[in-house]
Amino acid sequence: MRRLFAIALVGIAALTPQSLGVEFPDGRVAFDQPPIFVEANTRYPQVWLTNTTYNFIVQIPTTAGEPLARLDIQQLPGIETIYFLPQRTRAFIGDRSHQPIPLAEVTFDGHSALLRVTFDPPVPPGSYLRVEVAPVRNPQWDGTYLFAVTAFPRGGDRAMGQNIGTGRLQFYRNSNFF
Numbered sequence: 001m002r003r004l005f006a007i008a009l010v011g012i013a014a015l016t017p018q019s020l021g022v023e024f025p026d027g028r029v030a031f032d033q034p035p036i037f038v039e040a041n042t043r044y045p046q047v048w049l050t051n052t053t054y055n056f057i058v059q060i061p062t063t064a065g066e067p068l069a070r071l072d073i074q075q076l077p078g079i080e081t082i083y084f085l086p087q088r089t090r091a092f093i094g095d096r097s098h099q100p101i102p103l104a105e106v107t108f109d110g111h112s113a114l115l116r117v118t119f120d121p122p123v124p125p126g127s128y129l130r131v132e133v134a135p136v137r138n139p140q141w142d143g144t145y146l147f148a149v150t151a152f153p154r155g156g157d158r159a160m161g162q163n164i165g166t167g168r169l170q171f172y173r174n175s176n177f178f
Contacts, residue, residue: 021066021153029155030162032065035129037149037165042138045171049138053088056131056149056167060123066153067122071131072161075113076146080139084108084115088134091119095128122154142173 022030038057060068075082086106092098104120115133123129139145147167152159 021064027155027158028160029066029153029158030160031151031153033061033063034162035060035064035068035151035164037167040147040149040167040169042169044138045169047138047142047171047173048140050136052138053132053134054169056133056147058129058131058149058151058164060125060127060129062126064125064153066155067124068127068129068151069119069122069154069159070152070161071117071119071129072148072150072152073115073117073131073133073167074148074150076148076166078145079141079143080145081110081113082139082145083110083136085134085136086115089115089117090132091117091123092130092132093123093127098130139171142171145169145171 021032024030036059038059040054040056042052042054044052056071056073058068058071086108089103089106091101091103093101101123102120104118105116106118107116108114117131147169148163149165149167150161151164152161
């Protein structure tokens with residue numbers, strides 16, 4: 001009888017839908033497992049270059065429990081602030097196919113060096129996401145520039161952001177960077 005009960009319990013657990021993230025009594029929402037920051041990169045790391053892009057790559061695990069609703073990319077204080085053109089921000093899903101996805105809103109606050117990307121609809125768990133951002137120009141000074149990347153689940157003002165990593169972009173004075 002005990003064995004039959006255990007088998008029935010396992011069967012019920014297998015049919016129960018996955019958790020829908022963490023919802024606290026006060027209404028705040030968080031990921032079960034936060035997205036994973038994979039890397040930041042640029043194809044053109046020369047200083048002072050215009051018409052270039054930077055990529056911020058994030059993987060949303062199947063165990064996230066919530067879709068990714070917003071991504072904040074904030075430059076950490078350093079040599080020089082890089083200003084972004086929010087209207088040129090794009091996002092893609094897939095590690096090979098790179099299907100474009102719609103963005104609800106993209107804003108940039110130059111004072112806090114914060115680029116905020118809101119997805120509509122949110123990016124589902126199990127997705128590989130590439131956010132392509134465009135600076136006004138690469139920085140004037142060579143060196144390492146760091147960006148804090150924060151992920152937010154659905155929930156609007158009640159969504160709890162989680163810092164998922166720091167993007168690192170290296171810029172060089174000349175083209176001999178290989």
